[in-house]
Amino acid sequence: MTGIAPMADAPLLSVRDLTVRFRSGRGAVTAIDRVSFDVARGRVLGLVGESGSGKSVTALALMRLLPPDLAAVAGEVRFDGRDLVALPEREMRRVRGRHVSMIFQEPMTSLNPIASIGRQICEPLRLHLGLGRRAARERAAELLAMVAIPEPRRRLDQYPHELSGGMRQRVVIAMAIACEPRLVIADEPTTALDVTTQAQILDLLRDLQSRLGMAIIMITHDLGVVAEFADDVQVMYAGRGVERAGVREVFGHPRHPYTGGLLRSIPDFEADQDRLIGIDGTVPSLANLPPGCAYAPRCERAQEDCRTVVPDLDIVAPAHRAACFHPLGVAREASP
Amino acid sequence: MRRRLFGTRFKVGLGAGILLCICLAAIFAPYLAPYDPYQQSLVRRLKPPAFMEGGSLRNLLGTDNYGRDLLSRLIYGSRISILVGLASMALSCTIGTVAGLFAGFKGGRTEQAIMRFADAHSAFPDILLAIIMTAALGGSALNLILVLGISGWMIYARLVFGLTRSLRERSFVEAAASYGGSDRYIVFRHILPQVVPVLTVVATLQVAQMILQEAALSFLGLGLPPPAATWGNILAEGRDRLFGAPWIAHCSGVAIILVVFSVNMLGNGLREALDPKAAGAAR
Amino acid sequence: MLNYVARRLFYVPLSILIVLGAAFVVLRTTGNPIDIFLDPNHTPEQAKALSARLHLDQPIPVQFAIYLRDVLRGDFGESLQFGGPAMPAVLGRLGATLELLAAALAVALVLGIAGGVACAVWRDRVPDFVISTLAIAAQSMPSFWLGILLIQIFAVDLRWLPTSGRGDLAHLILPATTLAAFVLPNFVLITRTSMLEVMGEPFVVTGRAKGLSAATLVFAHVFPNALNPILSFLGVQVGRLVAGSIVTETIFSWPGIGRLLIGSIFQRDVPVVLAGVVVVSLFIVLANLAVDLLLSVNDPRIRLG
Numbered sequence A: 001m002t003g004i005a006p007m008a009d010a011p012l013l014s015v016r017d018l019t020v021r022f023r024s025g026r027g028a029v030t031a032i033d034r035v036s037f038d039v040a041r042g043r044v045l046g047l048v049g050e051s052g053s054g055k056s057v058t059a060l061a062l063m064r065l066l067p068p069d070l071a072a073v074a075g076e077v078r079f080d081g082r083d084l085v086a087l088p089e090r091e092m093r094r095v096r097g098r099h100v101s102m103i104f105q106e107p108m109t110s111l112n113p114i115a116s117i118g119r120q121i122c123e124p125l126r127l128h129l130g131l132g133r134r135a136a137r138e139r140a141a142e143l144l145a146m147v148a149i150p151e152p153r154r155r156l157d158q159y160p161h162e163l164s165g166g167m168r169q170r171v172v173i174a175m176a177i178a179c180e181p182r183l184v185i186a187d188e189p190t191t192a193l194d195v196t197t198q199a200q201i202l203d204l205l206r207d208l209q210s211r212l213g214m215a216i217i218m219i220t221h222d223l224g225v226v227a228e229f230a231d232d233v234q235v236m237y238a239g240r241g242v243e244r245a246g247v248r249e250v251f252g253h254p255r256h257p258y259t260g261g262l263l264r265s266i267p268d269f270e271a272d273q274d275r276l277i278g279i280d281g282t283v284p285s286l287a288n289l290p291p292g293c294a295y296a297p298r299c300e301r302a303q304e305d306c307r308t309v310v311p312d313l314d315i316v317a318p319a320h321r322a323a324c325f326h327p328l329g330v331a332r333e334a335s336p
Numbered sequence B: 001m002r003r004r005l006f007g008t009r010f011k012v013g014l015g016a017g018i019l020l021c022i023c024l025a026a027i028f029a030p031y032l033a034p035y036d037p038y039q040q041s042l043v044r045r046l047k048p049p050a051f052m053e054g055g056s057l058r059n060l061l062g063t064d065n066y067g068r069d070l071l072s073r074l075i076y077g078s079r080i081s082i083l084v085g086l087a088s089m090a091l092s093c094t095i096g097t098v099a100g101l102f103a104g105f106k107g108g109r110t111e112q113a114i115m116r117f118a119d120a121h122s123a124f125p126d127i128l129l130a131i132i133m134t135a136a137l138g139g140s141a142l143n144l145i146l147v148l149g150i151s152g153w154m155i156y157a158r159l160v161f162g163l164t165r166s167l168r169e170r171s172f173v174e175a176a177a178s179y180g181g182s183d184r185y186i187v188f189r190h191i192l193p194q195v196v197p198v199l200t201v202v203a204t205l206q207v208a209q210m211i212l213q214e215a216a217l218s219f220l221g222l223g224l225p226p227p228a229a230t231w232g233n234i235l236a237e238g239r240d241r242l243f244g245a246p247w248i249a250h251c252s253g254v255a256i257i258l259v260v261f262s263v264n265m266l267g268n269g270l271r272e273a274l275d276p277k278a279a280g281a282a283r
Numbered sequence C: 001m002l003n004y005v006a007r008r009l010f011y012v013p014l015s016i017l018i019v020l021g022a023a024f025v026v027l028r029t030t031g032n033p034i035d036i037f038l039d040p041n042h043t044p045e046q047a048k049a050l051s052a053r054l055h056l057d058q059p060i061p062v063q064f065a066i067y068l069r070d071v072l073r074g075d076f077g078e079s080l081q082f083g084g085p086a087m088p089a090v091l092g093r094l095g096a097t098l099e100l101l102a103a104a105l106a107v108a109l110v111l112g113i114a115g116g117v118a119c120a121v122w123r124d125r126v127p128d129f130v131i132s133t134l135a136i137a138a139q140s141m142p143s144f145w146l147g148i149l150l151i152q153i154f155a156v157d158l159r160w161l162p163t164s165g166r167g168d169l170a171h172l173i174l175p176a177t178t179l180a181a182f183v184l185p186n187f188v189l190i191t192r193t194s195m196l197e198v199m200g201e202p203f204v205v206t207g208r209a210k211g212l213s214a215a216t217l218v219f220a221h222v223f224p225n226a227l228n229p230i231l232s233f234l235g236v237q238v239g240r241l242v243a244g245s246i247v248t249e250t251i252f253s254w255p256g257i258g259r260l261l262i263g264s265i266f267q268r269d270v271p272v273v274l275a276g277v278v279v280v281s282l283f284i285v286l287a288n289l290a291v292d293l294l295l296s297v298n299d300p301r302i303r304l305g
Helices: A055-062 A089-095 A117-129 A133-146 A152-156 A165-177 A195-212 A223-229 A247-252 A257-264 A304-308 B008-027 B070-106 B108-122 B126-137 B141-151 B154-168 B171-178 B183-219 B231-239 B247-274 B276-282 C002-030 C033-037 C044-053 C060-072 C086-121 C126-138 C143-157 C169-199 C202-209 C214-251 C257-267 C270-298
Strands: A013-023 A028-039 A044-048 A071-079 A100-103 A183-187 A215-220 A232-237 A240-246 A314-317 A320-322
Touching: A013 A055, A028 A044, A028 A055, A028 A071, A028 A232, A044 A055, A044 A223, A055 A071, A055 A183, A055 A215, A100 A165, A100 C202, A117 A133, A117 A152, A117 A165, A133 A152, A133 A165, A165 A195, A195 A223, A215 A223, A223 A247, A232 A247, A232 A257, A240 A247, A240 A257, B008 B070, B008 B247, B070 B108, B070 B141, B070 B154, B070 B183, B070 B231, B070 B247, B108 B154, B108 C002, B126 B141, B126 B183, B126 C002, B126 C214, B126 C257, B126 C270, B141 B183, B154 B183, B183 B231, B183 B247, B183 C143, B231 B247, B231 C143, B247 C126, B247 C143, C002 C060, C002 C270, C033 C044, C086 C126, C086 C169, C086 C214, C086 C257, C086 C270, C126 C169, C143 C169, C143 C214, C169 C214, C202 C214, C214 C257, C214 C270, C257 C270
Parallel strands: A028 A240, A044 A215, A044 A232, A100 A183, A183 A215
Antiparallel strands: A013 A028, A013 A071, A232 A240, A240 A320, A314 A320
């Protein structure tokens, strides 16, 4: 069983009670509510949820990329012993792209359209590693080769619009791994790509992960991607973590009814899924959450306590946490 | 969201308020003006305004080189500015809208001819054309309106053309056509109502431009000939008296900026009110 | 690229032809040079000779055709007021106008872009409020009044700068400032809008995720992307700038093409007016062409062809 990393080894990233509140015209909205999780060195955490569940906000909060005048971030993000939430901006800049980097969803728009590929890959190399112009270019060509882009040297002088979507995403990945970071946050890296390209990009990420030994937070709504890729899973719902365990444990013995619903709704893991289907009702608006468990209105097991008290993410089985007063006890078989 | 310095309502209210006052002053000039704007007085030449040293309440804004009361001249001058500004805008708007509708509706060669002509026309500075025309035709209110009106149609043509072309492809226009709706029916029932909000904004802002251009022409000596009380004329006369009687130039300058500013205020406010999305970007 | 330039230049004569035609017809139909340039006691023979020399005895379309034929041979006619060929008289003033335009454009671009960038960077904070409110207010400022105000303050009251004429740098300051102020507010506002738009693009977040500083992002990534709308706008503004230069030259007695044109229009010196029209149109068209080339240099996605 692939459980959670041994406790003796301090995790690479340890998130505790991360809370993000957005100020808006009328009061504040809590987008992320006391989310906690760990990422062990060299392992992959799958962060799963529907759109609006707070996955992407979590990623941006970890990188401290939310606009400070709009978003208030509280809690602790301990990376390699340092609390990123409290780090001065100058120090934080030395973490971004150097130790923690990010891959975005839209390869079409996440590259500067009027800067050459080479310039964009060289930027972190020169900034963080202090490489000279020529050395950076050399390294950039190597990186393009690593992400399996043919004719890397020629590509350096090309511009994003001259590349296909898959190729652009490879460039974004090359940029993210340029300084060999210890953690890569991949926010829906394959969603915008067609199915064949999706598989190639996932293969590439897995290959790079094993070669470079970096940890990855894979943010996705696609349980298929998680099943293939992740070691551990954190399921999010309406800005809260609802279930956390090793990947086999979650898929084999889901405890939270929401996770159970998600799994039931997938007819076939191998098939590509554009979105999650099959749970009645809709995700509640963050501005208007029910007082108790956010999933209670859609939950067939919900009882009185679920509607009044928010359940904590508690241990329900060895190395398995779920935020539910009435967790699923029986193992549910994932459909064949 | 973030607060704006001036709210939309404030802009529209302030702009429209000042404009209303000026329009009323223009309409009721004979009742409001304390003196005949053309009455000269040799003994009361170059009197400073009441708030300056040596000024008196008899001439609130002082007098010019011929002893004419500047306040009265300004009030009468507003007539020309407002008249030329509004009428030339109306002319531009009409020409441009018709041309744009034709180009957008007919397509093909008509479109090419009209739009290329608009391109060619806008490649040339409008004021130079206006200068040549007014110099040749002579500066009367009618000529000014014609010249300025003809020089500003291109922006309407482009706007209406663009909207017409994109609307034409939408289903409701096709549907109307398939019901046998005539071109005229489609234009008046479907296309014009969609175009009007944008045109209102552009037209409002253009009035400011037209007033400025009229004043510029008049300043260059190409507007109504000198004894006429226009703001540009007052400014041109004041220019030669900067040393000794600076109030002549500046009272007219202030009048122009006040009108133009309030028209711009109104136009920007309307833009925000009619298109909230553009407001954030354009403010 | 060359192909594109060629095709653009192909349309130039068309633009100029339309303007020339309009100016020619209006000027010929509304004033008679004979009354202006011959002294009142001229003999009928003198009038006839001048009339024949200017082809005034022909119908206007024929006159225009003759004029165009001469223009194609490089002959723009004789200036009636100066007595020499018209084109050199205009070109002789080109230097002064270009000097004024260049100085004003440099001031407007530098200050306009700096102001717009400052607004975008400090969006909705004090610098933004101050600069963009000033810009909106300045849009309502008639440039001829501004020129007069500047003369009043710096030349009449303070006596720091000359009131008019062309000469050393001190002579250039007031006219260039007046003309720059004519287009400056628009540059501030368009730069602000354009910068804010680009700042919302996802690649800016990518840049921050790479660890770039705010300054690097703004100057190395956001600004180059925001530059194209500013440049396109510059193309539109060239025409306005030329128009403004006519007024500015008049206020400051700046011996450029604008003032020459105004004078020649009053004098009914048709050849000079028409030669001026050609020069001004050509200048505007070439400036727009230059802007298009700059656009494609800045943005590799723009293919001219």
